Amino acid sequence: MTRHAALPGFRDFYPEEMARRNQIFSVWREVARRYGFEEYDGPPLESLELFVEKSGPEIVAQLFNFTDKGNREVTLRPEMTPTLVRMLGAKIKELPKPVRWFSTPQLFRYEKQQRGRLREHFQLNMDIVGETSVLADADLLSAALDVLRSLGLGPDDIVARYSDRRLLHQALLALGVTEENLPVAYNVIDKVERDPREVGIKRLTEIGLDAKTAEEALELTSLSLDQIASRLGTGEITDRILAELRLYQSTLTGLGFGEYIRFDMKIVRGLAYYTGIVFEIFDRRGQLRAICGGGRYDRLFHSLAGVDVPALGFGFGDVVLGELLKDRRLAKNYTRSADVCVIAADESARIAAIDVVRQMRSGGHSTIFNYRALEEGKVDVGKQLKYAVTSGAARAVIVSGSDATIRVKDLATGQQDEMTVQQFQQRYPPAR
């Protein structure tokens, strides 16, 4: 007999969970539509080399990879960006820029089994390709925040913390960190909230900073944009970055998200990948992992697809978001439901009742009937009414064989009315 469980780390979506997943998906899609993004998708199974090229061979330990029956090295996709770059890289020259694309792929990672750690999740990916303007960066974060706002989360619930990899670069160079040691310094700053202070200091002194400069590097992470600006002084590159960040901030404010954002030098994200503004969205209580993260990656198309095109994007998973919605009681409650349950009053009304089913569905109503108790020779009103109630129908529609009127019973209030099907359809438009 079959095992009654999904594989570890994989979710079954019973109608209750499916309704919550659909709640998130419908907001993802609705926001993407409002922001003018076009939908795409790629295969969940891809060539392994596609991901090794982007992330290095270390990634393989975390993949569901295998050799297929045609001797190809393949893997379930752990992220969407390489597929995006593969697909767009082949066509970007013929498309009007910027390209604004979104997708909602299911992604797979062979994570070590930990409590609640999943091996699959869904992720909204939104990317803008072929645009250097910082207004694109602002519009992109605006879309991510609009998803959360549309789900009922306000600036007291969530915050987008943003930084700029170029600014961090400038600031670390100014402190005497060499280009080759930047990755270590980024990593220290990325972990500044999790690691004890001494650990960070130790690692920075190991790459040649003296203790005082190491302290200064860690202090960087708590400075405001103005403080960073005065610390760095003027200079062509610095001035341009600062101007862009201010335009980013003012545009986000203009787009309605000023209260949701905060400059924060602690946001670093992936090492070799990002090249400009980066952001992560967190719940204000700080109980959950990042809800969404992204930023500008102007060199990836060049390194993976050989086309030189700027790009930015984010990934927004369904799991942390789902936890947050549950926690704030914003997750949808699911019950079985239908607009209408059609009932034959007696044997003579059987055919008429089936015709009413047909009419109701043609008019867009979610319509059910009790199969067994509407069979020839087996019509049973009591059973049909009971079924209407247990099925969560909003209304029972009782059809008698004698005339064209139907008896409509509101199953919440018990109130009954008589009308024609046409009157019903006008009075109670279908719930969609």
Place this chain on the structure above:
Amino acid sequence: MTRHAALPGFRDFYPEEMARRNQIFSVWREVARRYGFEEYDGPPLESLELFVEKSGPEIVAQLFNFTDKGNREVTLRPEMTPTLVRMLGAKIKELPKPVRWFSTPQLFRYEKQQRGRLREHFQLNMDIVGETSVLADADLLSAALDVLRSLGLGPDDIVARYSDRRLLHQALLALGVTEENLPVAYNVIDKVERDPREVGIKRLTEIGLDAKTAEEALELTSLSLDQIASRLGTGEITDRILAELRLYQSTLTGLGFGEYIRFDMKIVRGLAYYTGIVFEIFDRRGQLRAICGGGRYDRLFHSLAGVDVPALGFGFGDVVLGELLKDRRLAKNYTRSADVCVIAADESARIAAIDVVRQMRSGGHSTIFNYRALEEGKVDVGKQLKYAVTSGAARAVIVSGSDATIRVKDLATGQQDEMTVQQFQQRYPPAR
């Protein structure tokens, strides 16, 4: 540099293809909603044994199966029914019957590479579990046909051919086929349209039928329901099956699909699996493989999940349907589009324009703007207008800094009007 192609047999969905996929998905979901089905989903990766138990070890040659990093034998799902049985088997006792569930999984088979043969497809699965009534069979086929009708296909385009495994069973026994030879006879009848007549005769004589009886067995497949009835004579089992088939037919007619259906003994489907009425939907021109197939499988829950519960369902793939829609010019044409492109008339209108973007999106309009030409110090009306046109926006909304009115330019007709944002939102509700 990355390979620019998906794996063989896997599809990339660029926005054009995605729009066609979404056209199909939205009808699938809309019909499922109107018929009162609840949505579920399971993992695309499952335990290999789940499918071997249902289909035997031969299936493995057709699977994307592998050993995962935890030493589990796993596979990409080739079909949805075993997952349905696994999920429902565990909970069926606590659920009110019948359960009506649907899902739209992506499924995977390692098919030998042939021209146009895919290794993945999406499939609408609709199943009714816990119901013996033939009205459930009628409602289920009705839903499948409603998908096609909702997409614009009429009774001249498609036909559902149905039969009953029990009737075929009775008819073959009456001709002297033994129980143990039934699978061969089913197989011959299943292939009667593809194999030369002599091949069928030969295989039937090999299992002990004389030439004349073999001819009669093949003739069975072209008889009408009434002809079968008179051939079989009366008897308790036969009478019950015939009465059910007549109720099936009359219910489907009552539900509006009388012209779409045809009794046809040639429809057999899977060997060990189906137990009652079975059906397949074809295009009338007979150019394509079956569009959809299904039927009653009352014993599968018992053999796979140890619970004795009747069930019926169908699988309805996106590939043949997509070909049919293209062929009949019913497939959606895709173009980039947006409701509104917001344009600043000059530098002083920059902030106001961004605010109009915010308002339009809050009102539900799909709204874009040209990032580069709306930057501080770079406002360029010509560029913004050109962008509005190439982006497929329906209307350009031109904002001037001086007052609260906007200039609305219909980009199809060139006509211009002045109004407030509020008036715009009332006059042009968002296209969803």
